[in-house]
Amino acid sequence: MSSVNARMKTFENWDTTLKIPSLFLLMMSMAFIRDQRLMFLLPCIAAALFIGSGIRVSLLLSRLRAPVFFLLFVSTFLILFSEGESLARIGPFALKAKGAILAVNTCIRVLSVITIGIVMVNTTPLSGLSVKLKRMLIPSILVDIGIMTGRYIMVIGEDYRKMKNARKLRGYAPGGSISKRFRVIVPAAATLLIRGFQQSEMVFHAMHMRGYGGDLTHKNVRIDDNGYSTSGMIMFLLTVSLSAMLVILEITID
Amino acid sequence: MHIPDGMLPAEVCIAGYAGTAFLTWLSVKKARSSSEDSARVVSRASVMAAAFFVVSWIHIPIPPVSVHPILAGLMGILLGWISFPAILAGLFFQAAMFGHGGFTTLGINALSMGGAALLAGAVYRLLRGKHKENMSLLPGFFAGFVGVSIAVIFTGSILILTMPEHIDKGIELSSILAMAVAHLPLAFAEGFFTAFVVRFLLKVKPDMLI
Incomplete structure (x- = not known):
């Protein structure tokens, strides 16, 4: 239990202004992946971050309920309506091999990206969030x-x-x-x-x-720069490097 | 109706964010120019977004099931230009709290629902004309109907057109059509719901209707 708390603390102490952009970048780069040979990397990265965050599995499962129905619909569509050779037949429907591979890839990618999103939201403390978001422009x-x-x-x-x-x-x-x-x-x-x-x-x-004057620019936002923790910077650099690596691999794999 | 994370290619997500950024900027600018200052825009968008968020927990009966209303049409009617940032805020919380939609797809989902709200609001004002009191049911119905239909067609088209090229073009088109037809009962239910809520508001608090 104490190790879970310690892991959660590490993620919560990861500066929000570094954590949100880097994890968002990671999610985007994972969404960029289409090559089947790279697909195995996505659940590995998601699992590592999820285990590192110390979030309960029950929370993950409850958040996955809504997207799972969506995935079922899309997977069925892909399996039934893709072009190519048939894998099997169920009544009038032919199950396509290419569609099945696409469906598996889609499920892996979607579930991995969602897991990173859950880690991002559930390890971000709410206190001072508005100032931090404004610091992120x-x-x-x-x-x-x-x-x-x-x-x-x-x-x-x-x-x-x-x-x-x-x-x-x-x-x-x-x-x-x-x-x-x-x-x-x-x-x-x-x-x-x-x-x-x-x-x-x-x-x-x-x-x-109270004289509120919210703006679309940042000229009225006071930004206090307290510097970043070393562990936060290391996590940031690791995540950004990982994102860059995924994009480069996807572009250069052929 | 909300596209989850990882479903769309990164390029489409980025384009969605660009479109959303533009429409948010335009919405805030338009809302301010119609004599509403920043405080009014922020208070109206945030509190009404919260109200709509809670109203979406109420189920509309479509026998044999019941569904959550989408409320794009009603938001367009009541909030006008402010409906876009309000929907953006609502979608963000739906993604964060319940896992509906996603963060990478937030831009595309906001374009789908927010764009539908803006169009539905415009349809309502066009049909209502200057006679607010006499005409409430029909414009309200069409606004609710249009709100759902546009959101469904936009979401379906984005989903199907961004699927890998192994899908036959004819099937892509017929799937978009099938998706729209499958959502017709929801569009009708939302149309009736919107019409009756608008009529109720006209009787009880007509100044809420822009």
Whole structure:
């Protein structure tokens, strides 16, 4: 347990301003890989980073639920509709060998890139994130929108939970005809939107009073450069080198 | 509807980010020029993005199943130009919190949903004309319908056209068509949902509708 905590700490201490760009670059370079001979590298890199991060396997599996359905759809499409020799037949459908290889490659690439994304998000501490994102030259207006959205999802989500509880206490049972269900969900959705709108007006007045001046440029952003840790720099250089190596290998392999 | 990480080639992801950067810049510029300062843009985009995020947890019934609404049309109607950065923020949180969509594909997903929202908003305002009160159901329905349809066609086209060249061109085209047809029930459901929400808002809080 303590080794897991120590590993998590290493990743959390990896400076956000170095970690996010380098892992994002790695994800992009992995998305660039199409050659089958390089495909084995992707799960190796993803597994190494995942194990190094100390993230729970259950968290990884829960995050993979949504993309797995997407992958199933795409894989089926590739196996059925690719050109080339048939591998086998199921009723009227011919399963194509080339399609099967493509499907396996796609699954490997998608799952590896998603794993890196999960590592990136789940090892990034939220404290001071807005300043760090602005240091990464992301327009301050977008950072502010992102940070405030995250905060208000919790607030409005809590409102929604209360509405659901109140509905249950009044004896509402889900189901029934479509028109009956529409009569329930439409006012619920509209009420949430009205609350959001009113809340946004209050937030606007508060921001206006404080003299907020968010911009698409960085001229108003104060940047404190505290330097980077040595371990953070080493991780950064390793990840960037790995990304460069993948791209070079993909270009030069033939 | 959200393309996950690793599905698209890096070149397409980069192009998606470029398009999203341009549309975000344009949206913020347009929103500001219509007498809304930065504080208004940030507060409206972020809080409404959060509200839409929560509303998308409500299931719309399409017998025998129920689905999450996409809400691109409704966002276009209520937020106008601000809908684009709001959708961008919402997509980012969907990727981070639930694994829907991805970070490398964020630009393409934002173009698909955000572009659909902008177009759906424009369709609503075009059909509604100057008579806000009398016409609510039909423009609302079309906005919701168009929002889903455009997002589905864009996402499907990007996915199928970026697949390896071993796929027959005819099959590519018919797959895009099949995908659009398969999403018709969702487009109708979202159309009705949008229309009724718009009618409700016109009765209760008409100043929310731009």
